Amino acid sequence: MREKKSKRLKTLVFLFLAGLLCWPPDASAQFHPKDTEWPSYAADLAGTRYRPLDQINASNFSDLEIAWRIKTDNFGDRPEYKLEGTPLMVNGVLYATAGSRRAVIALDPATGELLWIHGEHEGKRGGAAPRQLSGRGLAYWSDGKEERIFYVTPGFRLMCLDAKTGVRIPSFGNNGEVDLKLNDDQDIFPDLITGEIGIQSAPVVAKDTVIIGAAFREGMTPKSMHNNKGYVRGFDVRTGKRLWIFHTIPKKGEFGNDTWEKGSAEYTGNTGVWTQITVDEQLGLVYLPVESPTSDFYGGHRPGNNLFGETLVCVDLKTGERKWHFQLVHHALWDMDISSAPILADITVDGKPVKAVAQPTKQGFLYVFDRVTGKPVWPMPERPVEVGSVPGEWYSPTQPIPSKPPAYSRNGVSIDDLIDFTPALRERAKEIASKYHLGPVFTPPTVSKLEGPLGTLTMGTASGGTNWPGGSYDPETHNVYVFACNSCIEPIGLVPAPKEVSDIAYIAGTAGREVEILHGPGENAGADSPKPPKKSAGGGFNRMDVDGLILVKPPYGTITAINLDKGEFVWQIAHGETPDLVRNHAALKGLNIPRTGQTTYNIGTLVTKTLVIAGEGNVTTTADHPRGAMLRAYDKMTGKEVGAVYMPAPQTGSPMTYMVNGKQYIVVAVSGGPYSGEYIAYTLPSTGE
Amino acid sequence: MNTPPRECSIGEEGDDDVMMKYSAAALVLAALASPIGPLRAQAPAAESRSVWDGVYTEDQAKRGETIYLKECAACHGAMLTGGESAPPLTGGPFLANWNGLTMGDLFDRIRKTMPQTNPGRLTRQQDADILAFMLSINKFPAGKTELYRQSEMLKEIRFESAKPAPKK
Numbered sequence: 001m002r003e004k005k006s007k008r009l010k011t012l013v014f015l016f017l018a019g020l021l022c023w024p025p026d027a028s029a030q031f032h033p034k035d036t037e038w039p040s041y042a043a044d045l046a047g048t049r050y051r052p053l054d055q056i057n058a059s060n061f062s063d064l065e066i067a068w069r070i071k072t073d074n075f076g077d078r079p080e081y082k083l084e085g086t087p088l089m090v091n092g093v094l095y096a097t098a099g100s101r102r103a104v105i106a107l108d109p110a111t112g113e114l115l116w117i118h119g120e121h122e123g124k125r126g127g128a129a130p131r132q133l134s135g136r137g138l139a140y141w142s143d144g145k146e147e148r149i150f151y152v153t154p155g156f157r158l159m160c161l162d163a164k165t166g167v168r169i170p171s172f173g174n175n176g177e178v179d180l181k182l183n184d185d186q187d188i189f190p191d192l193i194t195g196e197i198g199i200q201s202a203p204v205v206a207k208d209t210v211i212i213g214a215a216f217r218e219g220m221t222p223k224s225m226h227n228n229k230g231y232v233r234g235f236d237v238r239t240g241k242r243l244w245i246f247h248t249i250p251k252k253g254e255f256g257n258d259t260w261e262k263g264s265a266e267y268t269g270n271t272g273v274w275t276q277i278t279v280d281e282q283l284g285l286v287y288l289p290v291e292s293p294t295s296d297f298y299g300g301h302r303p304g305n306n307l308f309g310e311t312l313v314c315v316d317l318k319t320g321e322r323k324w325h326f327q328l329v330h331h332a333l334w335d336m337d338i339s340s341a342p343i344l345a346d347i348t349v350d351g352k353p354v355k356a357v358a359q360p361t362k363q364g365f366l367y368v369f370d371r372v373t374g375k376p377v378w379p380m381p382e383r384p385v386e387v388g389s390v391p392g393e394w395y396s397p398t399q400p401i402p403s404k405p406p407a408y409s410r411n412g413v414s415i416d417d418l419i420d421f422t423p424a425l426r427e428r429a430k431e432i433a434s435k436y437h438l439g440p441v442f443t444p445p446t447v448s449k450l451e452g453p454l455g456t457l458t459m460g461t462a463s464g465g466t467n468w469p470g471g472s473y474d475p476e477t478h479n480v481y482v483f484a485c486n487s488c489i490e491p492i493g494l495v496p497a498p499k500e501v502s503d504i505a506y507i508a509g510t511a512g513r514e515v516e517i518l519h520g521p522g523e524n525a526g527a528d529s530p531k532p533p534k535k536s537a538g539g540g541f542n543r544m545d546v547d548g549l550i551l552v553k554p555p556y557g558t559i560t561a562i563n564l565d566k567g568e569f570v571w572q573i574a575h576g577e578t579p580d581l582v583r584n585h586a587a588l589k590g591l592n593i594p595r596t597g598q599t600t601y602n603i604g605t606l607v608t609k610t611l612v613i614a615g616e617g618n619v620t621t622t623a624d625h626p627r628g629a630m631l632r633a634y635d636k637m638t639g640k641e642v643g644a645v646y647m648p649a650p651q652t653g654s655p656m657t658y659m660v661n662g663k664q665y666i667v668v669a670v671s672g673g674p675y676s677g678e679y680i681a682y683t684l685p686s687t688g689e
Numbered sequence: 690m691n692t693p694p695r696e697c698s699i700g701e702e703g704d705d706d707v708m709m710k711y712s713a714a715a716l717v718l719a720a721l722a723s724p725i726g727p728l729r730a731q732a733p734a735a736e737s738r739s740v741w742d743g744v745y746t747e748d749q750a751k752r753g754e755t756i757y758l759k760e761c762a763a764c765h766g767a768m769l770t771g772g773e774s775a776p777p778l779t780g781g782p783f784l785a786n787w788n789g790l791t792m793g794d795l796f797d798r799i800r801k802t803m804p805q806t807n808p809g810r811l812t813r814q815q816d817a818d819i820l821a822f823m824l825s826i827n828k829f830p831a832g833k834t835e836l837y838r839q840s841e842m843l844k845e846i847r848f849e850s851a852k853p854a855p856k857k
Contacts, residue, residue: 078801078808082776131774132805200774218764218772339773463771491768509767543779543828544770548850550781579785581850599781618785627789650786672776673786674794 036659039090041137041202042470043656045279047341049472051657054609055664056684061611061633061643064682067665068112072134072677075099075119080133082652083669083677084200084468086604089658090140093163094667095149096679097134097202102154104138106166109660112681116166122155128194129154130217134677136276136468136653137202139210141237148172148237150210156180156198158212160240173240180212180233183242185251188228197228199274201468206279206317209234209243211286213273219296219335220462220508223501225264227294230272234286234320244320248272248290248308255322256307261394264302270294271309275468276341278357280371285323287357287371288313289338296335296462297445297492298506300392305330310338312359312367314374324374328359328367330396333388333444334492335462336362340470347478347564349377358473358564360466360482363441364409365402366562378404378567388444390494392505399442404567408560409484410552411460412440417552421588428546433457436491448493448511455493455510459552464488469604469654472612474636479570480562481612481636483603487556489544548581549588554596559605559614561639571639575603576616577630583622604654606666612636615651615668631655631668631682645682649675739847740792743832745821750831753822756815760804769826779827784850792836793844796820800840813838 033039035052043049056064073079076099087096087107094109103119120126131154138151140163147163157179160172168176181188181195188195197214204211214230234243248271250256257265271293278287293302293309310329315322329336343358357371368377382398410417415438418429436457437446448455458464464485471482495509544551555574563570574597582588582596600617607613616629629651630644653669663683671677738744758767764775771777776786787795799816802808811819817838825831837843 081798081802127806218766218774220766220772221763337773462773467773490770513767543826545780547852548781548784556781579781580788581781581784584851586851586854598785618782619788620785621789674790674798 037090038088038656038658039140041086041276042341045206045281046344047278050474050607052609053657053659053664057610058635058642060684062645063684064645065685067681067683069678069680070112072098075103076101079676081671081676082133083671084653085134085137085669086654086656087667088140095138097138097151099134102134104149104151118161118166120153122153125155125193129198130196131198131200131215135200139203139205141205150203150205152199152203152212154198178235178240184231185245186229201274201276204277204279205237206281208237209317210237211277213277215272215274216270219270222295224503225294225301226267227269229269232273232288246315246320259305259307261303268294268302275339278342278344280344284317286315286317287342288315289342291337292332292335295504297333297508298494298504299331299333299394300505303394310336312338326369326374330399331394339467343471343473343480345473345564349565358480360471362465363460364407364411364465364484366405367402385442386439386444390447390506405562409465409486412443413438413457413459419549419553421591425546425587429551432551445492445494448495450511455491458490458492461490463490463601467601469602472605472607474607478564480564481559481605481607483559483575483605483614485599485601486558487550487552487599488601489551550599556599557597573639575614577620579618580620606655606657607636610636613655615647617650619650739849740824740829741852743830744846745824745831745836747831749818749821749835750825753818757819757822778823787848788850790848791844792846792848793840796840796843
């Protein structure tokens with residue numbers, strides 16, 4: 001079955017006649033998105049996830065009912081359980097990526113009726129892609145007459161479709177596609193089929209340029225210090241011609257190349273922009289949040305500060321030339337990346353207007369800059385940080401620490417952070433933590449030793465704080481609203497990498513488990529082979545919980561409102577029902593534990609005229625609702641919960657909203673566990689029904 | 690509300706029980722989906738088992754560990770803590786997502802979608818071994834018999850994140 005498919009490298013386009021017949025009449029005049037539409041991934045190119053709609057409000061949120069829903073199972077050869085998309089709604093049509101094929105679907109935004117679908121069968125190239133499934137979304141472009149949809153396939157091809165029909169635009173690139181593995185100022189190795197590079201984020205279209213970053217496999221235990229590089233490119237929306245490229249790892253002679261000592265810029269890869277890109281069309285500036293270089297937790301093969309790794313880079317929209325940059329983390333060792341869209345905000349600081357860019361991060365700092373000059377709005381002094389002792393590692397002795405606003409989620413682990421529900425639980429938590437090295441933000445990883453430490457216990461690293469969904473921004477209140485995981489503990493230990501596994505000196509791992517990493521099934525099974533040490537399965541594993549309770553105190557996950565005029569919190573709340581395990585825990589009986597929020601890192605927020613809206617990331621079963629998760633609404637001024645509506649599975653893609661035929665809708669992607677991906681549209685009941 | 694998942698990749702190994710499995714899945718899911726309230730109350734009290742009843746062996750978990758490190762760890766992490774593109778297979782959110790369901794549901798999910806680059810490539814035995822390893826990491830007790838490798842049998846084993854109160 002799979003064989004047959006891989007031979008079928010061809011396009012399937014289904015045109016639904018009905019869809020064509022009810023197409024809304026002419027898109028007249030110049031394209032100006034309305035605030036009742038959602039024309040790009042984050043509502044606008046500023047990354048705000050804001051729409052000033054108010055039909056759905058505090059008085060009626062809990063009355064929401066399902067207007068339509070669409071399962072994504074059949075948009076691919078198998079269901080997907082991690083639907084991360086946010087649809088667009090523009091000019092009366094809703095567009096989304098969906099299914100394991102990463103198909104593009106066009107729906108009637110009022111009824112959910114399928115208008116057209118486009119899917120690309122990429123065979124082995126799709127199967128080998130580092131970032132699979134349906135991705136986060138797509139981009140829309142119009143000159144007032146023509147309408148185009150852009151998306152990137154799992155196999156890393158930029159597709160340009162007619163938004164009315166889903167058919168390729170033949171005049172774009174090579175019959176509607178641009179092979180992104182080509183013309184990239186590097187030879188993608190080993191070959192075009194299996195060469196590791198792709199993208200799961202939505203393309204960005206600004207003016208007449210479509211901008212594409214790059215992503216790779218997870219970098220915890222890479223096979224080599226050599227990898228493809230994640231350059232960023234701009235393409236002409238009409239022709240597909242490459243307009244510019246930005247080398248996220250500078251080439252010889254380019255600015256920043258000297259931050260890669262011993263020639264490490266030559267072979268180090270990754271350092272892509274895998275998350276959403278933000279653009280100020282008026283200023284003609286693009287904001288690139290760049291990720292970590294090859295090998296997330298060990299940088300001994302890339303001595304130096306490693307520009308533009310974990311750097312916010314501002315480039316010119318027309319040329320891709322660097323205007324300014326600020327490296328958030330020198331010489332990355334924690335997989336902090338920059339994981340989400342920079343947010344553009346016009347604010348007033350000390351009475352002066354500032355065109356700002358605010359960057360949420362995994363490390364829980366909101367870095368705020370003047371987006372024209374790149375100067376921090378509040379000082380970010382270089383502070384001394386711990387220098388580790390991993391052999392061969394290169395350490396930056398300092399890191400920039402924002403003086404304002406304060407960190408909005410935990411970015412280190414101390415004994416004070418450990419649970420204190422009862423003295424007994426606290427003792428057990430301390431016992432687990434005692435096997436690790438603890439410390440504040442930027443405490444480096446350690447080599448894992450059986451006698452301890454097993455590694456560094458970190459928070460605000462790989463999966464902490466704010467990940468790809470990013471935050472929201474409200475231009476009325478000048479508040480950023482951002483979800484953060486406040487309990488995503490990440491033990492980072494390093495073990496020497498066996499040569500058969502990697503040419504990198506150290507990879508992520510735990511002492512006592514090297515043998516298993518070394519040998520696959522059947523290896524060393526002969527009579528005279530050395531016998532591995534005998535131990536029970538999972539030796540060296542330490543669960544980061546006590547009888548199911550997370551090691552650290554609640555809140556486990558939060559939403560914080562941060563005022564950008566002042567650099568201060570307006571409110572902070574625990575987001576999400578207390579997990580069943582906590583609510584029903586035998587050891588906690590009789591204790592009055594306020595809502596804890598939930599441990600998850602992929603919750604995106606939506607802000608409207610009056611509400612902040614976000615779904616839960618965990619499944620719960622309570623007296624109020626069956627197994628499922630809730631979509632919650634908070635008063636955006638106070639953080640007080642004003643309503644909630646049931647979802648059959650956790651939110652896995654960030655919610656969006658729009659108006660059509662006088663009704664407001666909220667669409668959210670849900671999936672996870674046994675529940676395959678589904679987009680659900682909520683609206684208010686029609687009166688008289 | 691819950692439609693039974695399609696068994697899309699299992700047939701490749703020449704299983705002859707696809708239809709039976711399908712209907713079994715439908716029945717169980719229908720039962721799970723229908724009413725509201727604590728799901729475990731619906732399971733027959735007498736013979737029902739949960740992951741707390743020693744449903745895998747240590748040897749099986751050891752086999753599973755080897756397979757896991759080769760096939761799964763690159764995305765889900767050597768410590769099962771997940772990554773940017775793969776969910777954790779231990780800890781609160783993992784336990785919450787599967788609490789109240791069955792080992793069959795978890796097994797089916799792996800059969801249908803993993804490993805991501807080539808779903809269905811592993812045998813049912815290998816998938817069962819990986820599941821056994823996941824149970825051991827999540828500190829569910831080992832027992833004397835191996836975990837089944839048939840979905841409909843695994844559906845008889847409830848996944849409960851919290852340890853039940855000792856039986857009277």
